[in-house]
Amino acid sequence: MITEATITLLLQAIVVGLLTGGIYALFAVGLSLILGVADIMTFVHGDFLMIAMYLTLAAVVATGAEPYVGIILVVPGMAMLAYFSFKYLPAVTKITAFPHMRQMLYMLGFSYLLQNLILMFVGARHQIISTSLTKYNFFVGDVFVSMPRLLAGVVSVILTITLMWVIKYTDLGRIIRAASQDREAASLMGINVDKTYMLTWIIGIGSLGFAGPLLAPIFAFYPIVGNYYLMIGFMCVVMGGLGNIGGALIGGIIMGVALELGNVFLPGSSGPILPFLVFVGVLVFKPEGIFGKPIRSKR
Amino acid sequence: MSINSLQKPGLLRRPFNLPWLFIGLIPVLLLLPLTVRDYTLNVFIIILMWAAIAGAANVLIGYTGLVCFIPPVFIGLGAYFSTWLLLNLNVTPWIGMFIAAIVTTLIALVIGFLFFRYGVGGVYFALGTVALMLISQILFVNLPWFGKSEGLYIIIRETEPLMMKFRNKLPYYYIILAVTSIVFLVSNWIYNNKPGYWLRAIRENEAAAEAVGVNLMRYKQFAIAVTAFLLAMIGTFWANFLTYFDPYSAFHWEIAGLAIIIMVAGGAGTVWGPFLGALILVPMAEIIRAQLGSTIPGFHMVVYGAVLMVVLLYLPDGFLSIATKGKRWLLKRNGVDPDAVQTNGRNVSLSELFSYAKPAPDQADSTAPATDNNIILEVSKLTRMFGGLRAVDDLSFTVRRGEVFGIIGPNGAGKTTTFNMIAGALAPTEGSIKFRGENVTGLLPHVICKQGIGRTFQVTQSFPKLTAMETVMVGSFLRHPITAHAKQRALDILEVVGLLPKANVLTENLTLADLKRLEIAKALATDPDILLLDEVISGLTEVETEEVVGLIRQINKETGVTIIMIEHVMHVIMSLCDRVLVLNFGKQIAEGTSEEVTSDPQVIEAYLGQKVEFDNA
Numbered sequence A: 001m002i003t004e005a006t007i008t009l010l011l012q013a014i015v016v017g018l019l020t021g022g023i024y025a026l027f028a029v030g031l032s033l034i035l036g037v038a039d040i041m042t043f044v045h046g047d048f049l050m051i052a053m054y055l056t057l058a059a060v061v062a063t064g065a066e067p068y069v070g071i072i073l074v075v076p077g078m079a080m081l082a083y084f085s086f087k088y089l090p091a092v093t094k095i096t097a098f099p100h101m102r103q104m105l106y107m108l109g110f111s112y113l114l115q116n117l118i119l120m121f122v123g124a125r126h127q128i129i130s131t132s133l134t135k136y137n138f139f140v141g142d143v144f145v146s147m148p149r150l151l152a153g154v155v156s157v158i159l160t161i162t163l164m165w166v167i168k169y170t171d172l173g174r175i176i177r178a179a180s181q182d183r184e185a186a187s188l189m190g191i192n193v194d195k196t197y198m199l200t201w202i203i204g205i206g207s208l209g210f211a212g213p214l215l216a217p218i219f220a221f222y223p224i225v226g227n228y229y230l231m232i233g234f235m236c237v238v239m240g241g242l243g244n245i246g247g248a249l250i251g252g253i254i255m256g257v258a259l260e261l262g263n264v265f266l267p268g269s270s271g272p273i274l275p276f277l278v279f280v281g282v283l284v285f286k287p288e289g290i291f292g293k294p295i296r297s298k299r
Numbered sequence B: 001m002s003i004n005s006l007q008k009p010g011l012l013r014r015p016f017n018l019p020w021l022f023i024g025l026i027p028v029l030l031l032l033p034l035t036v037r038d039y040t041l042n043v044f045i046i047i048l049m050w051a052a053i054a055g056a057a058n059v060l061i062g063y064t065g066l067v068c069f070i071p072p073v074f075i076g077l078g079a080y081f082s083t084w085l086l087l088n089l090n091v092t093p094w095i096g097m098f099i100a101a102i103v104t105t106l107i108a109l110v111i112g113f114l115f116f117r118y119g120v121g122g123v124y125f126a127l128g129t130v131a132l133m134l135i136s137q138i139l140f141v142n143l144p145w146f147g148k149s150e151g152l153y154i155i156i157r158e159t160e161p162l163m164m165k166f167r168n169k170l171p172y173y174y175i176i177l178a179v180t181s182i183v184f185l186v187s188n189w190i191y192n193n194k195p196g197y198w199l200r201a202i203r204e205n206e207a208a209a210e211a212v213g214v215n216l217m218r219y220k221q222f223a224i225a226v227t228a229f230l231l232a233m234i235g236t237f238w239a240n241f242l243t244y245f246d247p248y249s250a251f252h253w254e255i256a257g258l259a260i261i262i263m264v265a266g267g268a269g270t271v272w273g274p275f276l277g278a279l280i281l282v283p284m285a286e287i288i289r290a291q292l293g294s295t296i297p298g299f300h301m302v303v304y305g306a307v308l309m310v311v312l313l314y315l316p317d318g319f320l321s322i323a324t325k326g327k328r329w330l331l332k333r334n335g336v337d338p339d340a341v342q343t344n345g346r347n348v349s350l351s352e353l354f355s356y357a358k359p360a361p362d363q364a365d366s367t368a369p370a371t372d373n374n375i376i377l378e379v380s381k382l383t384r385m386f387g388g389l390r391a392v393d394d395l396s397f398t399v400r401r402g403e404v405f406g407i408i409g410p411n412g413a414g415k416t417t418t419f420n421m422i423a424g425a426l427a428p429t430e431g432s433i434k435f436r437g438e439n440v441t442g443l444l445p446h447v448i449c450k451q452g453i454g455r456t457f458q459v460t461q462s463f464p465k466l467t468a469m470e471t472v473m474v475g476s477f478l479r480h481p482i483t484a485h486a487k488q489r490a491l492d493i494l495e496v497v498g499l500l501p502k503a504n505v506l507t508e509n510l511t512l513a514d515l516k517r518l519e520i521a522k523a524l525a526t527d528p529d530i531l532l533l534d535e536v537i538s539g540l541t542e543v544e545t546e547e548v549v550g551l552i553r554q555i556n557k558e559t560g561v562t563i564i565m566i567e568h569v570m571h572v573i574m575s576l577c578d579r580v581l582v583l584n585f586g587k588q589i590a591e592g593t594s595e596e597v598t599s600d601p602q603v604i605e606a607y608l609g610q611k612v613e614f615d616n617a
Helices: A004-036 A045-062 A067-088 A100-122 A132-136 A147-171 A171-181 A184-186 A192-206 A208-215 A225-240 A245-265 A273-285 B007-012 B019-035 B040-063 B071-089 B092-114 B122-142 B170-192 B193-206 B205-209 B216-242 B252-266 B273-292 B299-314 B317-333 B413-425 B445-451 B469-474 B483-497 B512-524 B542-559 B570-576 B594-598 B601-616
Strands: A137-139 A143-145 B373-388 B389-400 B402-410 B430-435 B454-455 B530-534 B560-566 B578-586 B585-593
Touching: A004 A147, A004 A192, A004 A208, A004 A225, A045 A067, A045 A192, A045 A208, A045 A225, A045 B594, A067 A192, A067 A208, A067 B092, A100 A147, A100 A225, A100 B122, A100 B252, A132 A147, A147 A171, A147 A245, A147 B373, A147 B601, A171 A192, A171 B585, A184 A192, A192 A208, A192 B040, A192 B170, A225 A245, A225 B317, A225 B512, A225 B578, A245 A273, A273 B092, A273 B122, B019 B040, B019 B170, B040 B071, B040 B193, B040 B216, B040 B252, B040 B273, B071 B092, B071 B122, B071 B216, B071 B252, B071 B483, B092 B122, B092 B216, B122 B252, B170 B193, B170 B216, B193 B205, B193 B216, B193 B469, B193 B483, B205 B216, B205 B445, B252 B273, B252 B299, B252 B317, B273 B299, B273 B317, B273 B530, B373 B413, B389 B413, B389 B430, B389 B560, B389 B585, B402 B413, B402 B570, B413 B445, B413 B454, B413 B530, B413 B560, B445 B454, B454 B512, B469 B483, B469 B512, B483 B512, B483 B542, B512 B530, B512 B542, B542 B560, B542 B570, B570 B594, B578 B594, B578 B601, B585 B594, B585 B601, B594 B601
Parallel strands: B402 B560, B402 B578, B454 B530, B530 B560
Antiparallel strands: A137 A143, B373 B389, B373 B430, B578 B585
């Protein structure tokens, strides 16, 4: 039976889901770039997001300003972290030559290291940053719109589309795509492939400099929060098709909407099961992703 | 490398599989716990439990190469099912353990079926299993029958051995010791027998494994079932030992992570690796946790992470490889060649080896009319489309028993596509293939191989981390399921192709010429009636070419195995083939003896003309 209340709930879930999905997409597009272009099976992308959130917290504590102002500090901070990690951290420099499985396991170790180092220094307490933006929350009809979520969703989608535009229409984007398709051929065309990989790594992690401050006022964070975002991010990427940036955007939105629909309509605390079921369903019935090239061998 | 008839290869290849090492461990493992205090005993139990978990996961992850995060799911299901039986139906965990293991295995088979039928592997399978872990967690928090987020409790008032309830810890030690021993014995048996060789072949190269008769689906299912059964047993123990668990502790990300770290650090894909990894890492982490846990929480996990990274950087084969290398070094210092091969001085003739292929027909009688009796392969109206491209177009030909049949044509003529369709790697769009009068059109590669068609690949498909002998054994297991027989047959075949001195060399260290021979040996090991050879001499020097040509001729003449070969080198085709089929743009342009074909004006125009000009230039 569909009542007016159900429709309001549904609309509410879709609005919140779209906004959350936008943020997932920003995370997933960066991840997709690193996976697809730099060909690094990064399992630390979530942990870098966690670091971005703690950097935001540090900026807020130090200055007392709004978390969103933190973007000014956190984006260059993350970009620098990416640069130095690519340049000097054996975790990143050495593994580009490894096969995927070994990279994955290696990154798993790196992820444990990062998470527990943070745990050692800041403790396991759940943190959330308050913002005065909540006083601008509003209703459209019966649907409640939270200002921090609206801001985060809209800014994320704008950033994601900008990134896609850069990849598709600029020379930098063409270089990145060439390097991702054929490393050797690209380097014969005079492209500095290593530099391109580094650039992708920096863009991917730098974008977390936006995601961190946007997310910190909405969701609580703690040292192992990265696992959750990594999982969601990977699901978005795989659903959209590995290496397909537009697909990652749509994957993110599907995940966000599925999560909210689950939260509203599934009993108890079983809401989050919906996006995972959607993901397993895609993997099992269409393993190449919704927009991806086939991964199974066709006979 | 010399052939040393005194050395036993088993001793050298797997220096830690020595029975005396295992037997020597037994009294230590049985008596040691009697001498220690409760805390240390607890650490022993945890070491054994992780050894068992890593050892069980090793079958799926290490042997089969399906890296995944599924272990907590199987452990959790085992714990939940057996404890549910205990609390609701008063079934003792001694029996509940097996019921839970069987139910968990059935669930694992469903999971396996869904993922493996399209060949979902690699990162995709890994992520899928993470999702399954989270789904299980959410399910058990919300299902009404399993205590929801509170979890389940087992209350122990007094010692009841029949209900697996003990008030002191010693009995738990012996239980987990028994479980760990079962895990060890099972994984050891698998490693040294047909399933282990086939699982490792799947890990190394699925296409090549399938081509020598490995049923990918069945063996991946076998691996996931074994792992699920063992982990569910361990899960039952875990539940009864802890007496309390909830969905968050059971379906925990860290269980999967630690299982993988322990396995990889010890040596993934080896028998002893996971056990060695647990023996080294778990006490280390426990000491760190005991010493620093209160002051620096999480430090032991930092150590786990760092160990995993360092091992993967500098010791990709784990701690065990240090010992293996040490053993090799010791042997070399004592003047023993660690790669030496045991032979029993047999001098096998090919015809003896392939007596099944008899009776050998009158050779090269290509003038005789094709009759039902001597036709072994009949291809009719075969077509394969790739999108709009007709790679093979309405192709028909017959091959007679015992002949050498050549397929030539310019690049892109559809030769390899035709091979792939005969061998089952590609399904034809239209047309049919009959082998010994039976329709084999569209069957899977492992079925076709089992029927008696062996193939080699244009780009050699090898198992890099298996030795030459193990590679050939993967093939010979198809008809000889007993390890000793498969091994004898592999050694015989290696001798025939001239690779016996390199039997114990890892495939990744072989030269191209050796790899080509190994391709032939691997296909021969499946006892084929037809051997499909796809450019086996491309990339070889002239001397190597002559050797391989001689080998092919010998195989055909002495054994009667029918050979169909794709080749570009004309003089090889001329000297070997009884009849030749010429393809261009997917169509047959000529068929006949090599003399007939080379004088055909159409062929000269399409193919040979350019070739001759080019050669003279």
